[in-house]
Amino acid sequence: MRTTHLMAAAVAGTVLATAACGSAPAADPAAPAGPDTTITWQSTGGDNTEYEKQAFQEPFTARTGARFENVTSLNYISQLLTMVEQGQTVWDVVHTGSYLVKQYCGTLFEPVDLSRFPADLVPEGTTTECSVPATKYAAGFAYDAAAYQGDAPTTIGDFFDTARFPGKRVVFAGSPKGIIEAALVADGVPPEALYPLDVDRALAKLGTIKSDIIFAPSFTALQQNLVNKQATMTITLSGRLGIIRDSGSDLVPVWDFTSWDFDAFVVPKGAPNAAAAKESLEFALQPEQLRTYSALSGLTPVRSDVDPSSVEYTESGKLFNPFLGGDRGDVVLQDPEYWARNYNAVAEKWTAWQVG
Template sequence: MLNITKRLAGTAVASASLLLAAACGGGAAAPADIDLGSGPAKSGVVKKDALKGVNLTFVSYGGVYQKGQQDAAIDPFAKESGAQVLQDGPTDYAKVKAQVDSANVTWDVVDTDSIWAAAQCGKLLQPLDYKIIDKSKVPEGLATECSVPAMQYGMVLAYNKNKFGANPPQGWADFFDTAKFPGKRAIPGNPGDSAPGPFEAALVADGVAPDKLYPLDVPRATKKLDTVRADLVFWKTGAESQQLLESGEVDMVMMWSGRAYAGIKNGGTFDVQWNQWMPIMDSLAVPKNAKNPKAAMAMINYYLGAQQQAKLTELTSYSPINTDAKPKLDELGTSFLTTRPEVADKRLTVDDKWWAENQPEMIEKWSAWLGG
């Protein structure tokens, strides 16, 4: 994943799981015939013991996030289906490519960045079988030919409520208005990485209609960014953005919603303006030539269930992608659910397909601006 540092914890997966994967040879050949039952697929359900004798390997980013995935969906799937599911990680695109190129694919279901997944559809990733995967409870447009969302969060505008609480910023135009809203503001600033966020915010602030953002006008965006450059602080990891919020070193932060939630929960005197937030999601995908594609699809289908998604949200704070999921959260956690209509309706539409086609060029342009 491009923004791998967003996780609330480190990316290491338990060494015991890795040793088990090595010993068992994840991705072992499946039985010739797998009976997943009759009738249409239903998310969150798998036929009892349908995958006995099948080894599968699930790959993600480790830490709190992968542990949440394991507890909410992967372990229950293994128990119900009879499959032996091994954990590995962190997700590494070079390893995916090496496995596919060598025709020795040992990873079965991989948690990836949605933009990377869109770029690799039909290349390193195979089309999903929607006869096995029920996407009826996934919000319209989020499931693609080769991936489904694993969870949702967003790029949001967090502001110091002690300073601006009486007159809070209403959107990205105010983020760029240093006369009306003086003070330092922080944005992601990783050379060698470019993703939705700064360019879209700059263009909206400069008057571009939200439905006319793409293709991104980079010269116009960087010109707008130049107007606040003297007031910008750049963060390179999610942890840095959270620390900036908690310390009060800056008065506004463009940051991932999960980090804003954690920082506010830790006592940061900030609030979030949801107007014009930008949706971000991880995706689940199956590498091309995976040895157990039918079983991998069944795992994804189970993961998408309402009960599994609700528990994942409770364990990680990321928003569920099943529209029927009803996680039990406190007031703060509930306020950060990007799936709530009063939040979802305020989002900017991010064109992942455009980003997938143009990301290498955007990385070059972003890196050049950062170094200018």
């Protein structure tokens, strides 16, 4: 993650310019949310930012009068490292992944009062001193039903059987999470014995079909590969599968082995509106808001007192959701402690293997 300093000069200039802009008084980090508060919310952009506006921000504004400014950066950890190191944090909320929360709690992210959050209603190992999880999603295996109308895939091993099930497989090039777990289970590792991951064994298994894998540089490209029939199978984010199906690909899920992960909203160190930000997140993690967000995004609330069947998912959203009950095979948490310690090293191996 120290590649951050490659961007330090540019980011620092942006941060300092933002801090110097105008003559408005500095925000009070301890002030509660109110009409004079503007919470700067860093998210993933696109449709997801619109979902967060509808589910979290607009209802919070209606309740408190606080306003939101939404920002998006693909290199948000890099930018945040620079902000915190220079004492010039300008964001109040950051939407991030499980392993990053584990890596940077106390370094980049503020501790929160867990008694104010549903920490007792989420799975063991998913909380930190800085967060509780919001929603969960899976690395789902799906295939194009039009390509396999007779003999169809039924197990995770079928993803690796190009003799019986010919066709290109497409995966997201940018992250090894989910695909490494799938390769190991397909190679005979019991789902309950996955961690610590044998990455070399997983890459060797993937190597048996490497010539049939398309490494998509983005989820948009992955979607296009499937809709345009350039690929007939994928292992990718479950929420994306519904979107791809609705875009014209006749995807069908395979319920054999699925690994899942979660996201979280955190308050960065030195946030100018820290108290108001924590208040907004406490509000966002309540059942009503989580149901709305999940229905829009296709994700699933983590807290145990929200029944996934109570979320008004679309038909495609239901089809690829591994948390709705019934026989959906083995559904295993991607160990957040393992990934927090090892993500960088595994990602480097994954990238080198793709180009090697």
